[in-house]
Amino acid sequence: MIHHSPTHRYARLAGLVLFAAACSDNGAPAQSNGVETFANPPELSPDADGVYRLEYGPRPVTLDGARYCMRTYNGLVPGPTIRVRAGANRRVRIDLHNGFTRVDGREVSGMEGHEAPTCHDFNLTNLHFHGGHVRPDLAAADPTAPCTGDGCGPDGRFYGDNVLLTVAQGRSARYRWDLDEDGTHHEGTDWYHPHTHGSTAIQVVNGVAGALIVEGPLDAEPAVAATRERVMVINEIPLHHETAMPLREGDACNENNLSIDNFLSVTEGMPMLVNGRVKPRLITAPGQVERWRMVYAGTPDEMAMKLYVGSDANCTSYNPLRLVQMVQYARDGITMPHY
Numbered sequence: 001m002i003h004h005s006p007t008h009r010y011a012r013l014a015g016l017v018l019f020a021a022a023c024s025d026n027g028a029p030a031q032s033n034g035v036e037t038f039a040n041p042p043e044l045s046p047d048a049d050g051v052y053r054l055e056y057g058p059r060p061v062t063l064d065g066a067r068y069c070m071r072t073y074n075g076l077v078p079g080p081t082i083r084v085r086a087g088a089n090r091r092v093r094i095d096l097h098n099g100f101t102r103v104d105g106r107e108v109s110g111m112e113g114h115e116a117p118t119c120h121d122f123n124l125t126n127l128h129f130h131g132g133h134v135r136p137d138l139a140a141a142d143p144t145a146p147c148t149g150d151g152c153g154p155d156g157r158f159y160g161d162n163v164l165l166t167v168a169q170g171r172s173a174r175y176r177w178d179l180d181e182d183g184t185h186h187e188g189t190d191w192y193h194p195h196t197h198g199s200t201a202i203q204v205v206n207g208v209a210g211a212l213i214v215e216g217p218l219d220a221e222p223a224v225a226a227t228r229e230r231v232m233v234i235n236e237i238p239l240h241h242e243t244a245m246p247l248r249e250g251d252a253c254n255e256n257n258l259s260i261d262n263f264l265s266v267t268e269g270m271p272m273l274v275n276g277r278v279k280p281r282l283i284t285a286p287g288q289v290e291r292w293r294m295v296y297a298g299t300p301d302e303m304a305m306k307l308y309v310g311s312d313a314n315c316t317s318y319n320p321l322r323l324v325q326m327v328q329y330a331r332d333g334i335t336m337p338h339y
């Protein structure tokens with residue numbers, strides 16, 4: 001149901017309200033014919049100190065029926081959803097640990113191949129709050145609650161959304177994103193991912209990215225609150241490229257046998273993964289309104305999306321003239337002004 005075309009520009013982050021989903025052209029309800037295979041990504045709960053913990057490291061993950069050794073956050077593809085409830089003066093604390101131990105130096109040239117190749121370490125990482133309106137360097141100093149322990153910034157300060165920070169193998173970084181420091185942060189669907197120059201793409205094509213939802217007044221609107229919410233993190237992982245190497249039977253996953261090693265192997269026509277699944281089935285009663293929070297977490301391009309009414313319950317084909325009604329009410333984590 002997701003149509004991919006690199007030539008169509010579309011929202012990287014979008015909120016959609018879907019009216020009247022159906023997968024059957026003859027009026028018969030589709031839900032009698034199958035089992036739902038779609039599931040929202042798991043949500044990350046903070047620890048007892050209110051800190052979200054992200055472990056960047058190699059972990060085995062089953063994708064499209066085969067086991068792969070992936071770079072992951074917390075062993076999940078995609079990473080877990082972080083949801084920040086409505087409120088005031090919200091501070092989001094995240095501790096990131098880099099679980100890799102060895103250097104993985106590569107010569108990388110620009111996407112078009114024109115620039116001189118430079119050396120980058122694929123195992124270096126950091127954390128970026130994509131869509132966040134927060135300090136880029138360090139969080140504000142707070143002598144009443146200073147940063148202590150491994151991975152703090154200078155002077156007892158937490159890191160802000162610092163994409164220039166490098167978190168080396170075995171090291172940690174402590175972040176604090178003060179959402180409402182200069183007024184209430186806009187509500188919406190954002191995401192988080194590594195942003196280290198030279199190693200962002202290889203990590204993101206492994207699925208090292210997750211949704212970051214900031215709730216606000218819109219979420220309390222009765223008409224919105226009553227909808228079924230779906231969170232979709234869409235990855236383009238080159239599982240079927242010749243360079244992808246699934247784990248062999250009995251193989252453990254470690255940083256020496258990573259499966260996805262080539263970020264340029266994502267090409268048009270490869271299956272996209274929605275929450276780590278290829279073509280997951282969503283079952284929706286006719287007439288039901290759903291709220292879809294979508295994050296396109298692919299690297300090479302944009303994603304275009306259309307929803308069609310399928311010609312059978314398995315959606316093996318569809319009628320291009322019968323579109324399912326969608327209303328886009330947000331883009332790039334920002335609610336459109338008329339909603």
Ligand SMILES: [Cu+2]
Pocket residue numbers: 128130193
């Ligand atoms: Cu980003």
